[in-house]
Amino acid sequence: MNTAPDLTVPAAIAANDQTKAVPRIKLLSHGFSIDHPDPELGEQLMANALGAADRESMDGxxxxxxxxxxxxxxxxxxxxxFMISMVNSIRPRDSVEAMLVAQMVSVHVMAMRCAHHLANADDLAQHDSAARALGRLARTFPAQIEALNRYRSHGEPAITVQNVSVGDGGKAIVGNVTQHANVIVSDKNPASAARHAPKASGSRRKHDSADAKREAQA
Structure with a gap:
């Protein structure tokens, strides 16, 4: 038996999404406005999306x-x-992050605009100009990501272990490790490398000296 669909469910879902989704911006001849049925809620949602502390910073x-x-x-x-959606997805947490993320999104938009100009360049001059601008913007964007990550980690440097090698006796040597002819040398602990160096040359000299002494006695 077929039952009629409950038309109130989509309406309820739409109403719920409207209270959480980031509102759109409506461009006007004299500026713009936040397109939301509840102006106060719309401003609050937009401020949250942009990481703005107050109405003035959100408007700016x-x-x-x-x-x-x-x-x-x-x-x-x-x-x-698109830009507001990208800012919201990065989730800026204070005014510094809000400004930096806005710059990141703007740089991305300008980079893609330069990529469009590069693809449609009519002559070599336009091609070179668009290529140079795109290159500068492409280098700026990862630098901004690094700055955001550093700010969020409170400037604490990341600790990177470049190589770990375990020598004879189960002792781990951490650092840039180079291995030649069974000799393990670590630039972090030269004394450790000296302890692990082979002593074959010294033993050979002692053996040769003993042979020479026996020949002299004979």
Whole structure:
């Protein structure tokens, strides 16, 4: 027996999503507005998405993102929505992160714009100009990621173990390890390398000296 679908369920889901989803920006002839049925809730959701501490900082970051979204001389709603979505996905936690993440998203948009110009260059001059700009932006973006990670870790340097080698006797040598002819040398502990060096040359000299003494006595 077929039952009629409950039309109230999608409406309830839509209402629930509307109270959590990041609202879109509606561009106007004199500026922009947050497109949400509840203006106060819309501002709160947008501030949370951008990591803004108050209404003034939220408005400032939004204005900067709108200006960075310009395509063909005018702001682009699709670009603005994309940029806000990317900022929200990175989850800036304070004002410093909010500014840095906004820069990261803007640099990405400009890099892709340069990539478009590069693909559609009509002559060598346009090609070289777009290629240089794209190269600078492409190098800036990973530097921004590193700066964000360093800020979030409170400037604590990462500890990297380059190599671990276990020599005879089960002693681990940590550092840049080079192995030649069964000799393990570590630049972190030269004394350890000296203890593990073979003594074949010294034994051979003692053996040769004993043979010479016996020949002299004979």
């Amino acid at each position: 970051i939004l204005r900067q993102l709108v200006r960075a979204s310009v395509t063909g001389g005018s702001p682009d709603e699709v670009n603005v929505s």
